[in-house]
Amino acid sequence: MPSRKDPDASANVPSFYGAELRYRRELAGLTLEQLAEGSFRGVPFLSQIERGERRMPLDLSRHVDQKLGTDGFFERRCEDARRAKQSGHAEYFADVAEMEQHAETIEEWAPMLVPGLLQTAPYARAIVRAAMPRATDREVEEKVSARMRRAELFDAERPPAFWAILDESLIRRGALPDEGMAELLEHILGVVHATRSILQIVPQTSAAHAFMMGMTKVMTFPDAPPVVYVESLHSGQLIDYPALVKQYRESYDLLRAAALSTEASLAMIQAAAEDYRNGEHRDRLERRPLA
Incomplete structure (x- = not known):
């Protein structure tokens, strides 16, 4: 033993x-x-x-x-x-940030925001400022720094295997000026390639699918049962009840099937980054047919 x-x-x-x-x-x-x-x-x-x-x-x-x-x-x-x-995180997220450091696998579904592990500082700053318009600059920077530190887990000797599924709207919505969006998308591509992570996009043309509501993170551990974390605007919840965790993991598997392939997803992000770099993003949006 x-x-x-x-x-x-x-x-x-x-x-x-x-x-x-x-x-x-x-x-x-x-x-x-x-x-x-x-x-x-x-x-x-x-x-x-x-x-x-x-x-x-x-x-x-x-x-x-x-x-x-x-x-x-x-x-x-x-x-x-x-x-x-x-340490700079919302109270309801503090446990999750700590658990990420010990996870064997991390699987994320991000319908509204780019996952924290893939964010750039300007993107994190814009998101925090939008959610906390009355916060001081010091409070904002504390949260941005905490979010950037989370990505250091990829530098560990045995980093968690990371899988993220993003809604296409995240790469189309200009949360930053064009240059900042290009940097964000190129950063995402760089992290995915450097860490051999898997990333998929659920296209906006997709019909109804599992997980249409809410950000979700599934974490497994080498020496503890898996957990699920779900989050809304000002709250989050860790779920470790085995039957419910199983249901979430099954829904995540269904979402994988509804998403584009990794190759098609990365190509879509690369093309979007180039559009932002060349100032063509808004032209493409204006030419898109209305529903």
């Missing part, structure tokens, strides 16, 4: 509390199954917390304190871990 890999408690605040949770649990002589009992949380969730990969929610911290007799220790400290993990 391989030796157990203990978390590095010095790495960050979540890792510290994860290591402390494991220490206190083992000191109490409890297994993960015994600690999870009565918490409405699964063993994989607790295991990820012990490894510093997910923050401890308030309801679970209270359960753990009661089960381990830790006198409110974890309830008092779970807010510290939450702030440390947020």
Whole structure:
């Protein structure tokens, strides 16, 4: 049996509390199954917390304190871990950004926005500013920097296998001036080629298909069950219920079948980038027939 890999408690605040949770649990002589009992949380969730990969929610911290007799220790400290993990991300996305670093595969459906892992700083800045018009420049730049850091996972020794499916409208909608859009599309092509990722486009001529609503991310892990993340404008939800995760993954497979091939998708992005570079994008839009 391989030796157990203990978390590095010095790495960050979540890792510290994860290591402390494991220490206190083992000191109490409890297994993960015994600690999870009565918490409405699964063993994989607790295991990820012990490894510093997910923050401890308030309801679970209270359960753990009661089960381990830790006198409110974890309830008092779970807010510290939450702030440390947020690091420029929306609170509801903080766990997801951390989990991306440990994922074996990441599969995204993006009907409205280019996925964060493929964004350029100008695009991220425009999106953040549109969603938060009253934010200060410092707040905007903090979020842009956090989004750019996420892409560093592609530099890891064993980066996750990445698969993205985008709606065609994302490459047609001028979220930036033409030059910025050309740079964004060329950046997407560069990331896909450099990381040997897979990208598909669902054409605007496509009929009804699975996943017509909402951004979705599916992540699998080498040592934990898969999860699904769904997001709307000001909220997001992690789903780990196995039956529901299975349904989402089946829908994603159906979406793959409805999308263009990788070759056709990349050719479409390349052509769109050239149109933006040559100032032909708006001319093509004006010549498109109205529905």
